[in-house]
Amino acid sequence: MPELPEVETTRKGIEPHLLGQKVRLVLVRQDQLRWPISAGLGQAVTGQMIDAVERRGKYLFLVTAAGRVMIHLGMSGSLRIQSPSAPLKTHDHVDFVLANEQILRFHDPRRFGSIFWLPGESDHSLLRSLGPEPLTTAFSxxxxxxxxxxxxxxxxxxxxxxxxxxxxxxxxxxxxxxxxxxxxxxxxxxxxxxxxxxxxxxxxxxxxxxxxxxxxxxxxxxxxxxxxxxxxxxxxxxxxxxxxxxxxxxxxxxxxxxxxxxxxxxxxxx
DNA sequence: AGTCGCGCCTGGCGGC
DNA sequence: TGCCGCCAGGCGCGAC
Missing domain, CATH: 1.10.8.50 (Helicase, Ruva Protein; domain 3)
Structure with a gap:
């Protein structure tokens, strides 16, 4: 569902909860999204500190020293910050459990979203042919x-x-x-x-x-x-x-x- | 190369 | 009440 404003709103909302936090654990309950979640995601991101939360188009990035978690919300995806006591809902597919026990929770009923791990400085083919950001002067x-x-x-x-x-x-x-x-x-x-x-x-x-x-x-x-x-x-x-x-x-x-x-x-x- | 339409999924709503 | 078809913030891909 989200277009750029909803993705940017999500980015601004989750950023203060994530900056400087280490990822303690990643729980993947459902890995069949639009594309399968990168198999090595949990191992790669566990123990990493989140240095930045960025956006390119409708993609969100959790930036760490080892690489980036790339997230697309598709039509029905959302990201919420929840406490460990928050009840699990149907379609809560992925939890990023932080060192402070707060959880970044990915919820997506239609599963049109996607989550990839991009190691190091690597890019993803889905990003390569994207047009300019609409809120920059390049969009003229x-x-x-x-x-x-x-x-x-x-x-x-x-x-x-x-x-x-x-x-x-x-x-x-x-x-x-x-x-x-x-x-x-x-x-x-x-x-x-x-x-x-x-x-x-x-x-x-x-x-x-x-x-x-x-x-x-x-x-x-x-x-x-x-x-x-x-x-x-x-x-x-x-x-x-x-x-x-x-x-x-x-x-x-x-x-x-x-x-x-x-x-x-x-x-x-x- | 451009253009078009399909299909990935679940859930909610209106009509019968 | 149920069942059925249609619709929904996206988007890559295959067929022309």
Missing amino acids: AAYLFGVSRGKSVAVKNFLMNSHIVVGVGNIYANESLYLAGIRPEKPAGKVSLARYARLVDRVKEVLASAIEAGGTTLRDFVHEDGSPGYFKQSLHVYGRGGEACLGCAGILKEVRLGQRTTVFCSRCQR
């Missing part, structure tokens, strides 16, 4: 305009492609395109530089606001302490198909685009 109108020329794919699918830009999923793609006044089905290669400038600005604003609000909780996204995010109340189109457009009071349309629900206003978005 000139960049989007340049990489989109000649592409017939719908601009919404283009925006959700992690090889183009990381972190923008279905909620924030819908929201950004609405705020930029761009129709989601428009071929990416036909969008002008000026309109990409608007889109880039709106993507940055929406993601930053969502991070500030602690992410969007629709169903099961929770913070490290179990609390929800509050950006849902700021959504303009996502989940509002058939309701009134907040700009023109027309009825918001809902269609399928790339197997994902897409909501837009046919009057405000061209």
Whole structure:
């Protein structure tokens, strides 16, 4: 479920609990996620101190001197900090037990998430072709305009492609395109530089606001302490198909685009 | 090379 | 109440 704001919210939430802590034990109850959990994970990370908690796109990294634990939350994954007395729930697949007995617990009903151990300075093939971070200057109108020329794919699918830009999923793609006044089905290669400038600005604003609000909780996204995010109340189109457009009071349309629900206003978005 | 659709899973909801 | 189909914050891969 998580897009960049939810992953960043998770990162900021777990970081203060993990920095300087040693991993005492790793308990893997279910290792069949999107991909099998790296077989040597427990042995590799046990005894290691967590020096940093980083994020690249929707991937989180627990950084140690020996290497990095790479975590993706998929559609339904979450990470929480729990005490040893917290009852175990169904789909609590992995525990990282810290030296202070607190537990970093990975929970993922649909098991679309993944956990890898990356030894030393090594990288993972999944990281190699990722696009720029949306909240950096590398994500610009000139960049989007340049990489989109000649592409017939719908601009919404283009925006959700992690090889183009990381972190923008279905909620924030819908929201950004609405705020930029761009129709989601428009071929990416036909969008002008000026309109990409608007889109880039709106993507940055929406993601930053969502991070500030602690992410969007629709169903099961929770913070490290179990609390929800509050950006849902700021959504303009996502989940509002058939309701009134907040700009023109027309009825918001809902269609399928790339197997994902897409909501837009046919009057405000061209 | 680009584009499209499938499938990995579980759970919740609406309809019959 | 049950059963069934459909939907869900993602995304890599194989088939054209």
